[in-house]
Amino acid sequence: MKSLQMVLPGKGMRRSQGFTLLEVMLAFVIFALSFAIVLEIMAGSMRSVMRASDDTEVALFSQSLMDLVGTEIPIEEGQYSGTSMDRYQWEMNITFYNAGGEADDTGDAGMITQELAELSGIELYRVDLYLDWEAGRRQRDFHFSTIHSVLANRQ
Secondary structure: OOOOOOOOOOOOOOOOOOOHHHHHHHHHHHHHHHHHHHHHHHHHHHHHHHHHHHHHHHHHHHHHHHHOOOOOOOOOOOOEOOOOOOOOOEEEEEEEOOOHHHOOOOOOHHHHHHHHHHHHOEEEEEEEEEEEEEEOOOEEEEEEEEEEEOOOOOO
């Protein structure tokens, strides 16, 4: 049989008296800093989501405007503009495509494209779309560009 010995406080064993005020305050400071960091990360994520949503909306709106070229907007040299959804100011410029005046990294590809279009009886038009809108306190803008083709002898 084993015998039990009683150990009295103060004799060899320290009695636990809870946390000191300094330990509690240090734990609270660590918790508050961690919570502030998590909130800042969440706020940054929300800003990124809003910006991505905004950019997606602009891209879809731009695509719908570009799809109007050739149907509701005639493919001929001219300038069109408007305001849509009480938010976007847009301007569309349609010009005759001149590959000789292009300064890009395609080399002679633009000239070959234009020569092939002329040989096949096709006219090429460059469509530039400029969008401006206000996002929060910032003014943002995008530029989209494409080439449309039409038969040269159309009536």
